[in-house]
Amino acid sequence: MKEIKKILVANRGEIAMRILRTAREMNIATVAVFSEADRSAPHVRFADQAVCLGMAASQDSYLNQDKILSFSKELGVDAIHPGYGFLSENADFARRVEQEGIAFVGPSWQAIRTMGSKLAAKEAASAYAIPMVPGTLEAVTDRVQAKMIAQEIGYPILIKASAGGGGKGMRIVEQEADFDAQMDRAVSEAETSFGDGSVFIEKYITAPKHIEIQILGDQHGNIVHLYDRECSIQRRHQKVIEEAPSISIDASTRVEMGRCAIDVARSCGYYGAGTVEFIVDSDQNFYFLEMNTRLQVEHPVTELITGVDLVKQMIHIAEGRALPFVQSDISIRGHAIESRVYAEDASNNFLPDVGTLHTYRPPLGNGVRVDDGFEQGMPIPIYYDPLISKLITYGTDREEAIAKMIRAIDEYAIQGVQTTLAFCRFVMKHPVFINGSFDTNFVAQYFSAQELGKETSQQEGLVAALMAWEQQKKEVDFQSGAEEIQLAGPSKWRSKRRNL
Template sequence: MPRIKKILIANRGEIALRIMRTAREMGISTVAIFSEADRKSLHVRYADEAVCVGPAPSAESYLRSDKIIKICKELNVDAIHPGYGFLSENTDFAQKVADAGIIFIGPSPHAIEIMGSKLAAKQAAGKYNIPMVPGTSTAVTDRTEAKKLATNIGYPVLIKASAGGGGKGMRVVNNEQEFDEQMDRAVSEALSSFGDGAVFIEKYITSPKHIEIQILGDQHGNIIHLFERECSIQRRHQKVIEEAPSVSVTPEIREAMGRAAIDVARSCGYYGAGTVEFIMDEKRNFYFLEMNTRLQVEHPVTEQITGVDLVRQMIHIAEGYPLTLKQEDLSIKGHAIEARVYAEDAANNFLPDVGTLNTYVRPQGNGVRVDDGFEQGMAIPIHYDPMIAKLITFGASREEAIEKMTRAIDEYQISGVQTTLPFCRFVMKHQVFINGQFDTNFVNHYFKPENLTSEYRIDESILAALLSASLMTTTNPLKAPSTDLQAATTSKWRERRL
């Protein structure tokens, strides 16, 4: 079996660091690539070697597949790990890596291509009788026929880009009068975002839960699943809170969904780490949505409840080794929750924010994990995804994991940019989340900007305590502020711009 000795991580920030840490544990040296905007980033300093790939825009740096492969050749790199985003699900890149004689730590180009098209994925999975949302199995070419189908399915329906993701090229149609307008918008957005205007139609599940199954497959035909993740707390069709396991999934559904996920992976000869996504309706019927042929942002919650290092497994699989894990060896231990800490203003429609991290202090303690790529004094660049960190908590029960998450959010000190931390705390405290009766409409149904304004306003008593502490420190610099003051000035104060 080929032994990987050096890995280039074709990514940046927290996921690059996450991969490098496991590689270091395995005795594998690492190469970081970085844009001019990321020259001082943590992943650059952590790697054994680092090479600048171009200016800040990703099209001129992190998406330069030719330059990345050239660097690998020059530095005798054995393998490339793409992380997520950027080139991670790019069929051409995976093929170029293989053609260059470099190991791609991920699935085959064939699997990426099939699962990269929602239509091709549905057709492949359909051979295994995977539950599908009622709809078209091919791209819409005749609008008259499409309207008839929509009427037969029953409104509302969803028009979706075949090559889409992240909510782009996706339009809800409530009645026939809206059909043409929403179709035009979906096709236009699909073309501009993906260069592919193919769209299809399916029944719109009005109150869905978003459940996904983590799978691992080797190059010898062995495939296992590592249970489910609940990803229903979203804004703009993108996840903010994830947890494992799901409070809505029974052991029977978990087994059935796990088998379905393995069959989806088998339908394209999948190996590596991947995620099969499903939607679940109010009656707990589940339907195949898509497959992500890469490591997911939310993979840490699966690692917490299974004790499996997914990056380590990906590397072993890429080396050609068979899985040492068997399905019967796996079990769920405890509960994990992840909150994505974005530089966004939740009170202003989650508008991305930019600035400098004037204060940046991570929470610590039992059951708290922070995956990030920033430190105090660093700027949040405008060129990339605005995620600052992933805050993960783990407890013996869901209740304990929620309690730890609330405490960790309160201890997370960030100033200089607005973040989603206040929103995440709002979720943790909301009864609908606590009792598990939420779905992907949580933000629309329960969240209003004033929810944060009232909870995170600067209390006059806190302000007075701060002024008092400041005066006390000035007159007697050796006397520290009281612990009562420290308790009062949690992240509710520090979250605001200073």
């Protein structure tokens, strides 16, 4: 076992802060990296050491493998935690870290490579009889044959990039007449986004639930799951609200999905934290979608319902320690919901917004957690993902978690940029979300700019009232202080000064 005494966090923003805090609790020295755009960011000041990687663009900073490895060796780093995004699922980077004798806080580079290709992942998982969406198990090379398979499957179908993620390289084909045009678009986007134009086709499930299972595995072959997360509230195939556990599956389906998730992890010799994603239809049939070989954005909801610090466990696993628990030790306690607070204009198709956080005051109180990486007065850089923070609430049941989320959103004061807060409040109060009958089509079916306007007006009114109350309180405190000064009599310092 190799004890980790110094860790470099190869990321930025809220996830960098999340990892740095746990490392400090573990008495592990920390190194932060940053770009010129993030020079004044909280994670830079929080770490024991910080080094600048380069200019703002990701390829010049957070994706610069050579500089990250060079600084790691120069500063005597024992381990590198990649967080999520950037280099977290880059098999070549994980391999280089390992070759340098530094622990990569994540899975092996071989597992990353296998699961990084949706086709390779399907092939590996097929050995364990994991349910798959009907479709091709190989990249489409012959369009005539592909159209024949599409006819057999039945339209609508989905064309997906093998190396894809985040909705890129993905196209829905409603009828055969659209096949060629949508195929061209999918291949082009896959090549542009991932440098790999390989695509495959599968049956498009029209009203699916997106449910994922958190797993943990050690380097001794022990693997457990930490139950499920509901991730069906999405825009552009990207999640905005997640909760744990899912309201959509029954107890027997939960057990079976957990078993399958462990088998998927076992199929590639997985260790570390990972997430196995499934889609679930209205009849509780579930199908393997993909595996994310990293810490997920939404990991806090799992931490809250299980009491497991996933970052701490990742570090212990990287040291070579065995998991400190078995499956029977893990249970679900309560309910947690996460709202992603993006700098986006939800009324304008969720387009990113840029500006300065003139006002930034996150909510507090029982059952509220905020993971963020910004402070009041900071600009939102245009170069990176526009995530400001993650707002998480926990309750003894789902109803309480929703109530706490609404209260927390109402108390969250952000001015200077458009955010998704009003959208998240809209979701929390929508009857389809409350009764659990929503699916991944929620935004298209129920959301509109007009509905958002009502929530935005209410949110702005609450923020304005809060700020007015705080200003009034400051004035009262100032006046009270002035009275105290007057009652205190002449300054002793001045009296002594006159006597000198």
